[in-house]
Amino acid sequence: MIRVKDLKKSYRDVQALKGVSFRVSPGELFAYLGPNGAGKTTTIRILTGLTRRTAGDAWLAGFHIEREDLRAKREFGLVMQSISLDQELTVSENLDIHGRLFDMSPSERREKIDKLLAYVDLIDRKDSLVKQLSGGMKRRLMIARALLHSPRILFMDEPTIGLDPEIRRKIWALVKKIQHTGTTILLTTHYIEEAEFLADRVAFLDRGKIVVINTPQNLMEQIGAWAIDRMEGCEMETIYFKTREEASAFSAQQDESYTLRRVNLEDSFLKLTGKKV
Numbered sequence: 001m002i003r004v005k006d007l008k009k010s011y012r013d014v015q016a017l018k019g020v021s022f023r024v025s026p027g028e029l030f031a032y033l034g035p036n037g038a039g040k041t042t043t044i045r046i047l048t049g050l051t052r053r054t055a056g057d058a059w060l061a062g063f064h065i066e067r068e069d070l071r072a073k074r075e076f077g078l079v080m081q082s083i084s085l086d087q088e089l090t091v092s093e094n095l096d097i098h099g100r101l102f103d104m105s106p107s108e109r110r111e112k113i114d115k116l117l118a119y120v121d122l123i124d125r126k127d128s129l130v131k132q133l134s135g136g137m138k139r140r141l142m143i144a145r146a147l148l149h150s151p152r153i154l155f156m157d158e159p160t161i162g163l164d165p166e167i168r169r170k171i172w173a174l175v176k177k178i179q180h181t182g183t184t185i186l187l188t189t190h191y192i193e194e195a196e197f198l199a200d201r202v203a204f205l206d207r208g209k210i211v212v213i214n215t216p217q218n219l220m221e222q223i224g225a226w227a228i229d230r231m232e233g234c235e236m237e238t239i240y241f242k243t244r245e246e247a248s249a250f251s252a253q254q255d256e257s258y259t260l261r262r263v264n265l266e267d268s269f270l271k272l273t274g275k276k277v
Ligand SMILES: Nc1ncnc2c1ncn2[C@@H]1O[C@H](COP(=O)(O)OP(=O)(O)OP(=O)(O)O)[C@@H](O)[C@H]1O
Pocket: 011, 014, 015, 016, 034, 035, 036, 037, 038, 039, 040, 041, 042, 043
């Protein structure tokens, strides 16, 4: 559904993408994970036609992003990193404008807007001004807007940034629900547990290059199942174990304080890049 081949992007002196390739299958939820400046937003901006590639190719539902850009543009919805709504208009007016841009008829717009507002749990705020909504509500409205023209692909750039953990979980449930309707989703995130919880596959991006692509499960299994964090002088050290028994045997020999826990995706990322996301 999404195919990216050796994509490169340079801004004057910065090489933001140094040859990125991946494919996302129909209905898959693909998480693009990486530290600040890794090139996550740049990738989404290129795929959605907001900026031009320097080299390489990409296709959305088989349509080339530049040679067939008008067809490619109908295939996706986009939820951007920053809030991009008209604050002075109501919830339904914001959606209506978007529907017009996609040439939807008035009756089609009315029907779809009500359906989507119910879907994202905002139907009772239909006539509220956007500026009166909370951050989580605005985010859900942006998701509804991205889905209005029934795209087969949904791009979400940091969909839960700045939201508190409870609201974040609400958005996660919504993202899962969207995936279950068959939509292909590419999301970027800083929150490693978000990728761990949601993604079928994860790509780790670091300084414009993909370090690894795999399922969260495989990535975690590669380093072990259990981890012990302990202080080694002033440094925190983490040791990985295949089984709980091995970890327990090791911890029995410790006289300093330590923590025994399950391996998580952050461990894999640290091991692969030497960095925290
Ligand atoms: N318009 C621009 N002009 C010049 N450099 C840019 C521009 N946009 C991005 N960059 C640079 O490209 C690199 C990748 O940026 P990008 O925004 O894609 O990263 P990101 O992974 O989305 O980071 P974040 O997690 O902070 O959102 C960075 O070094 C950034 O400074």
